[in-house]
Amino acid sequence: SQQGEEDPQALSIQEGENATMNCSYKTSINNLQWYRQNSGRGLVHLILIRSNEREKHSGRLRVTLDTSKKSSSLLITASRAADTASYFCATDGGTNAGKSTFGDGTTLTVKP
Amino acid sequence: GAGVSQSPSNKVTEKGKDVELRCDPISGHTALYWYRQRLGQGLEFLIYFQGNSAPDKSGLPSDRFSAERTGESVSTLTIQRTQQEDSAVYLCASSPQGLLTEQYFGPGTRLTVT
Numbered sequence: 521s522q523q524g525e526e527d528p529q530a531l532s533i534q535e536g537e538n539a540t541m542n543c544s545y546k547t548s549i550n551n552l553q554w555y556r557q558n559s560g561r562g563l564v565h566l567i568l569i570r571s572n573e574r575e576k577h578s579g580r581l582r583v584t585l586d587t588s589k590k591s592s593s594l595l596i597t598a599s600r601a602a603d604t605a606s607y608f609c610a611t612d613g614g615t616n617a618g619k620s621t622f623g624d625g626t627t628l629t630v631k632p
Numbered sequence: 633g634a635g636v637s638q639s640p641s642n643k644v645t646e647k648g649k650d651v652e653l654r655c656d657p658i659s660g661h662t663a664l665y666w667y668r669q670r671l672g673q674g675l676e677f678l679i680y681f682q683g684n685s686a687p688d689k690s691g692l693p694s695d696r697f698s699a700e701r702t703g704e705s706v707s708t709l710t711i712q713r714t715q716q717e718d719s720a721v722y723l724c725a726s727s728p729q730g731l732l733t734e735q736y737f738g739p740g741t742r743l744t745v746t
Contacts, residue, residue: 553734563675563723565734608674610735619688620665620735622675 526609526626534631539596541626543609544589550612552585554594557625558605566594566607601632634658636738638724644744645714653709653741657726665725665735666699666709675723681707682729714745 527542543552554566569576569585569592576583582595596603606625613619637656645651657664662683667675677691681701692698696714701707711718721742725735 555737562739563725563737565736568734610675619677619680619690621677622667624674 526607526623528626529624530627530629532629532631533599535599535601537599537630539599539603539628539630541594541607541628543592543594543623545592545609545611545621546590547611548614549587550614552583552592552612553610553620554581554583554592555608555610555622556605557608563608596628599628599630601630604628604630636724636726636736638722638738638741640741641739642742642744644746647716647745648713650710650712651714651743653711653722653724653743655707655709655724655726655738657705657707657724658736660704660728661726661736662704662729663727663733663735664701664707665727666707667723667725668693669721669723669740671720678709678722711743714743716745719743719745 525544533539549571551568551570553568555563556566557563567578567581567583569583571587580597585592606627608622608625610620610622636658639654643651664681666678668678669675679699680688696712699709721740723737723740725737727733727735
C-alpha cells in the first residue's frame with residue numbers, strides 16, 4: 521500500500537472557508553512534502569517539512585507534522601476557487617531518501 | 633528558465649508495440665524521477681536517477697519497463713510490448729539534488745494503449 525495516505529478523499533467547501541487535509545504514513549521519514557495538482561498547472565510543490573520540524577507556514581498554507589503519530593496535516597486558510605485541485609503528500613521513506621512515495625490525494629473543491 | 637519538459641504530450645499506441653517517452657530536466661538538476669499516474673490515483677514511483685550513482689529501479693513494474701539517463705540530462709523511459717494496463721500519465725520530475733529537496737514536475741505524457 522502507499523506510504524502516504526490522504527484523508528479525506530474528497531472535500532468540498534465554500535470560498536473563504538478553511539480546508540484541512542491529513543496525511544498518514546507508515547515508515548520513518550527524513551521529510552514530508554505536499555504537492556498540488558490541477559489541470560492547468562500540473563503538479564506543483566507547495567511545502568516541505570523536515571522530520572525535526574513540527575509546523576511550517578507558507579502564505580495561506582500551514583503544515584504540521586507529528587512524527588510520533590506518523591501524520592501530517594495541510595491547512596489552507598481563506599480558501600479561493602483557484603485552490604480547487606488535488607493535494608498529495610509525499611514521503612521519502614527515511615533511509616532511501618531518493619525515492620518519494622505519494623498518496624492517492626485529497627480532491628478539494630472550493631465553490632465560489 | 634525552462635522547466636521540465638516531456639515529449640510527446642500524448643501517445644496512442646497499439647497493444648504490443650514499444651514506446652519511448654522523453655524527459656528533459658531542468659539544467660543543473662542532478663536528480664531525475666519517473667512516476668506513473670493512473671486516472672484518479674496518486675503517483676506511483678518508477679525509477680530514480682541521482683548523478684552518477686546506480687539508479688533506483690525498485691518501482692519498475694515489470695521487465696518491460698526500462699529507463700536510461702545520459703549524464704545529468706535527458707532521460708528516456710521505454711515500455712516494451714505495451715499492454716492496456718500501461719495506459720496512464722507518465723510524469724517526470726527533477727530536483728537540484730535527490731535528498732531533502734522539492735521536485736519540479738513536467739507536464740507528463742498521456743499514454744493510451746489500444
